[in-house]
Amino acid sequence: MMIDTRMSALAALAGLAACSQPVPPETPPPAIQAQRASPPVTAAPETRRAYFGELHLHTGYSFDAYALMGSRADPDAAYRFGRGEAVTYLGDTVRRSRPLDFMAVTDHSEYLGSFMRIDKEPQGGLAQSKGGKLMASNPLAAALGQLVSVLSGDEPTSAAMDDAMASAWKYEVDTANRYNQPGKFTTFVAYEWTTMQEGKYNLHRNVIFADEGPAAPFTATDSRRPEDLWDFLDAQRAMGIEGLAIPHNSNASGGLMFDWKKSDGRPIDEAYAQQRALNEPLVEVYQHKGQSETSPLLSPEDDFADFERSEALLTGGKGEVNGSFTRQALGRGLVLEKKLGANPFAFGFVGSSDFHNGLSDSAESAYAGNGLNSTDPQVNLPDKAFARQILSQKVDPTGAGAPAANMNRPTDPEALRHTAALLNWSSAGLTGVWAEENTRPAIYAALRRRETFATSGTQLRLRMFGGWNLPGGMMQQAGWVARAYRMGVPMGADLPLRREGNPAPTLLLEAAKDPIGANLDRLQVIKIWLDGEDYKEKVFDVVWSSERQRDPRTGKVPAVKNTVDLATAKYENSVGATMLRALWQDPEFDPAVPAVYYARALEIPTPRWPTLLAVARGLPLPEGIAPTLQERGISSPIWYTPGKGS
Template sequence: MRKTLLILCVATVGGASGAERDAYFGDLHVHTNFSFDAFSFATRGSPDDAYRFAAGGTLVHPAGFEVTLDEPLDFYAVTDHAAYLGALLAFSDPQHPLHEEATELGIIDASTVAARGGYLPEARPFVDAHRDDYSRESAWAEIVAAANRHYRPGEFTTLIAYEYTPSRDGGNLHRNVIFAGSDVPEDVFGRLDSANPEDLWRWMDAQRERGSDVLAIPHNSNGSDGWMFEDVQFDGSAIDADYADLRMRNEPLVEITQVKGTSDTHPFLSPNDEWADFEIFPYRVGQWGKSRPDGSYVREAFLTGLILEERAGVNPYRFGIVAASDTHNAGTRFDEETFAGKVGVHDAFAPRRGSVPVGEYDGLPTYRHVYRTHYSASGIAGVWAEENTREAIFAAFRRKETFGTSGTRIRMRLFAGHDLPADLHERADMAAGVSGVPQGGDLTARDAAPNLAVQALADPGAAPLQRLQVIKGWVQDGQQHERVFDIACSDGLAVDPETHRCPDNGATVDVATCAISADVGAAQLGATWTDPTWDGASHVFYYARVLENPTCRWSTWDAIRAGVAPRAGLPETLQERAWTSPVWVRP
């Protein structure tokens, strides 16, 4: 494992206690053959297969080729859909009384699925009509047993989990539900029980009362059409303290990026952020309809939370940040060069992903539709924890000492306080013995501006780092504001004090070969930064973002292998990145 031992502060303002913590990487959003849709995509990898893959084993992709990680993950959660959990897998058993009928309909035949190339219209009504003919509870018990079989404390952490999948008027409201330990309920709570997330949270409260801690992670807010981060409750009533407490108690984290795009922000919402247009997935989940940006992105949710806090003293959007894959193949490699899609046989090869032509018409290349060209080779969750165990990893989730990456294993940390040493970011024992809070924490404002110590370590197997940034959001006189500050530059370059931007470091990509500049960029970037725009009166959040030098996007790699030009209209390159959880500074 590529880990760097760090000394981080587990602190509140005015007091600190030292604790040794490592960065651990994992995936909290994985589907196997127990998921209704994954099975229909020809995925036959089981939860056991998924955990073996994450721990360093080889997985057979639904299309038949083998997939292996360059380096094992530290933690993993199989999150199969609660709706129709295990149904198609059960019907595929030749001994099941409905096997013959299901086979005749073609809903369990992988070759038929591949030929039809999409969701089978017969599958959902058939399963709906036969809910009593398969056992969600027995499927759940198998998933739980697999997680417990593969848990090796101190080496590899498996987390018992599932996905809750409601939608509203076509807008995605999905959550992954993650349990702290092995004491879990005998059944799960899914959208067939209720499509109101508030009912899920109340069910989670009930599990906690019986001794089973659990949290939910909303994902693909970008495809929610504005429903994920509203400024009202599900029934349209005003958000109050009870709602805010209920949500934050049950949803301390949010998924910022995954295969269906990045939910950090959108160019429409952040026109002054030059890097906002990153892996934008414009559609509602599973639909062709476009998703409206307002109410659908995490940075705006942070700002909405500040507005609510200023107006009513409540904030339901104080999330920590993680990332995940949402693979429906039981596992994925996360990198651009070997991206093999998300939905089994349907996008296993480049022509099916829309990145290379399927033919030619009148001398011009013809492609499949653009929907899958917006997929991303994302992402990975990171935590700072004392050890690789369920208890320590889940505790990091709870305190939001987390970060997310777009697929590379960048390590990021942020520490906020007052009167921090100017060289704090350079210390191996960063924040040890220093008063303040790590990422995910709350800091009480003083007259003087707070200090932020930020450090990012590049993935040795990826591109070097280009720039380190702090993103500030605040509310003043009822108005939302945001600003991006570069705080450290690679190659000895300096931040312009007027624009707060690093000069271009000159990194290039040869899109004919995907070769990148070998002599520019940094293995590590850090700074201890003081906000030059601090006014002392605002509700404020800060989170850090780091950008790698540009590299080829997966669609360009596909084109090179096919010997064709990259598809027009798709980005040829991108800048992989990572984000920390915010720190909130409160007056």
Template sequence: MQKYNLLLTAAVSAALMVTGCSQDEKAKDSSHIVNSKHPEEVFWGDTHVHTDNSIDAFGFGNRLDTEAAMRFARGEKITATKGYEAQLSQPLDFIVIADHAAALGATKALYNAPRVALLGNDFALRWYDMMHESEEGSLRVTAELIDGAAKGTLPDSFTNQEAQAERIGDLWKEHGNIVERYNEPGKFTAFMGFEYTPMPGGDNLHRVVMFRDSAEKANSVLPFSSQQSLDVEDLWAYMAAYEKNTGGQMLAIPHNSNVSNGRMFSMNKFDGSPIDAAYAKTRALREPIIEATQIKGDSETHPFLSPNDEFSAYGVAGWDKANLSAGRDMKPSSYAGSYARSALKRGLELEKKVGANPYKFGMIGSSDTHTSLADVREKSFIGKHSANEPTVKDRSTLPQNLGTRQGRFGWHYLSSGYAGVWATSNTREAIFDAMIRREVYATTGPRMKVRFFGGWDFSADDVRDLVSKGYAQGVPMGGDLTDKSSDAPTFLISAMMDPESANLDRIQVVKGWINADGSTQEKIFNVAWGGDRKIGNDGKLPAVGNTVDLAKGTWSNDIGAAELMTFWQDPEFNADDNAFYYVRVLEIPTPTWPVYDAIKYGFTLGDEVIKIQQERAYTSPIWYNAKG
């Protein structure tokens, strides 16, 4: 068996011999780019794009490579694998191609290997023939792959990192050449990155890993794979070693905590022992931001955790019953470890207990598209992967399962999200550094502009000069409130609609805090809203209304507001309680992507399908620490 695996590996490597493209073009440096004093521009990007180098993306049928992903993000028209003509109306500013490190390029290599080289390896041969037989065969292979990865039953040639080193090394270098060719400081930023995908029993513990550095530097290591270790502490050690050896920098972005079965934001380490100060510090250092929203659902919070939050059900349907591979059911008791808001609260608890906060993270959105094409507008949703691209008439109602077990349907997938980054220039350095200081926010697609500053002595008048006052007298999103100099923290907040999307319903401040007895609480404050509405006796702001015309796929901006801005002071502040504050911005109701599919192909969606939603943004929190 061992021999056959080696044979397969050799064949697969041989098939992947890439054309000898030398590192002829030197890494262009960004020294000529002028950085603004404070971030003046929000840069939009997707940190989570899979190309045909990802083992599952290729299996799902994706035939678009890194270069196509770059061209599309930069604004060019690209034909999706199944024929849909795709183009963004506004280019993205940056991209991280985050192909799965595990078995990087393996399905593509297997597919392209000479069949004769696989004779004798019944396992590989079966997949090879299935993939070549038909698209359905290729999909079956992919489902088996995800299942096998979850159950740990994949053959050595797919899991042994050493045996694959040659193939992955060539591929990683070739990928680096392309990334370098498309990185244009000041215009478009292309990051080196990969995805680390531990999935014990199908519980999602995935991270996107990105580099601040040139491809040349990133090429000095191979992507760290879940096949080397399922314990994220080993990833952090790999990151630390890279930084020590090269002087470079990396960060990791956890995502899809919603299908982690409570394990992404656990109170324990991977081995089950309680989190200690060393772990907490390392995690906060290595994982300064998380991906709170993406195609596979939204991870901000859940109605079970936030029963008083009438907007907590967004992006939850289909994702809260079973873990990633749907191999295990998830109980509501696990949710506290699966959603961002409760994780921020757990962070306060752990800080009290062990002296450091492992969950002091900012929030971004990104797509996790497996089509190479980072478009998350509802009207032109390209799909999770190439088997559910827009050319498939009823993709919104077909079962769409990642493993082999049924339970999810097309409409459960969200056309979400992007990362907004307040950086001083569009360069690797400036964008990466903004992520490190958490001056970032998540959106479910629309590019609304959100500012959020905290300080001790802002006043209502400061709203007129929000940005300069904000930076001069306070800290932006992601920051810490220190040196308490008044009774309660004050905030300056603004949100401007995406001029290509919908009006805004409201701005909310989400507060979480820890009481003296160690229990945590959360509360939502409506702080600004469009239209003539008053907060009711129940403390709730009435709904903004609904103008969606499902037959036409339109809405009217007669409700809500184009822009909201406000000053807010916490009316319930207790100086002894550590707390966090983040902003949630809601758009007025608009149609979901299945509605546009139904109009395009002329069919009727079932009652179970969610057809109207309120798209939203989540900022990174600002923290208050009683000890200063």
């Protein structure tokens, strides 16, 4: 295993850029009874329902949230906000738009809690060390690299920081366990492993544990190689501590996240493919720094690929799209499985926020493109002067005007009210899981088997089953879900073994609108299949709302009516459907060709956050940015491999 020095890891992390808002320390609430133990899940699979959660959130215990963004929130406040309680936020009382079902705080493991330790213990060993004094006097300079030279020649600072990190990890674990309430609100022990190759290419992973976490997290100061993180997870699993890693922001990975090569530059081999598939069964596709499903540069025939694009590197400069998006990775996985017998990119989908103020809300109205990240639109929406600053930015999602060049990074918490993010950054995403109950065992099992879906923030419900000889009309019959589990497989699985004479596989698709959100436009199937030594993709419109007819020339369904009134930032649910269902059979199926399928549900157009902000503050709409969007969700895939099946 390659072990990096503490100093090189900090240098690699110095280019991180994100938005957040400081939160002052709060008095902890009365102790919550720990209810960690849950009985094994024994309910039938047809009892599974959709639960929504957050698996990527930072507080002031993350070095960048504290030093670069000025956040002072702690995990205690994060969990209380996530489960729907009101919290004090820069003197305001704010509340999430609706509670989450499950949640994980994923503070960066590197230098975990060190800055907060100096706040809490100004006379302590870390605060009085050479490095601690630098951190206290100039947090921004320390986080951006000056601490490297201090640590290289100051062992007392290093020892004191190790102690601070150990204490912070214990607090993170204890807080997650304290707020876990089976049946009501599930929390997971978690952290983020944070490596930036060459100081600019994002290869971050969120690490989620099924129950108890390890004695200490594996950090990028231990190693910056993903393979070493997987070795750590394998070793923990052998000791009975189960966990998984979730890559995120592959859109900013410079093509490295889903490269053909390992981190040492050698081609991917079977052992690598098997280890990655075991330890990374999921990937994050929606979050506030852009989506990672696909790009118009990779999917030019996909009319909906141009969505919430942020294809620049997080530290500035134009990003490489090849190797950076999940749809392409699914295709590369088919190529590699044919060659190696194992697929390293056999993942399901999740969505999250990656907010750095400790407060997670995915509503479009709860994001305003500023350092607040989550905003309560009834309480702390940016004032008119700052809103004008936010809305006057010029950005290019392909690389020009990258985040590092467009963000101020003041360390004064109050100043973060006036820190602007990019106009093409997004509101938060969400993870949906199909689970028997709201407990750690049930939700973690859903994550592990990939029965998950990702949304761009909406709480639409999406599910998909696949099988052979599924009878037409079965979705109109009572008990069809139980029958689908018996006769086929849910999303995240391999199709059952195909027998001779079976026709093309059948997919059962269902999408239900967010109960307080927009109606649905359409349901699609995205198919990726092996084509020689490469792959191809195609988007199928399967079922859609209203009386639109498929264009006989192009085969595409026309756009749904846009009901958004840009003068008022309101829309009407006078178009679209509350539910869409379909039984779809692949019309181009070849039993000799491996393929992978996933579903995508689209809502009707609704106002995007810059439009909501402009109207709320009586300002012109910004130029060069879409005033509306179609929120969406995608299901985890179902795979077909000749001669193989579940």
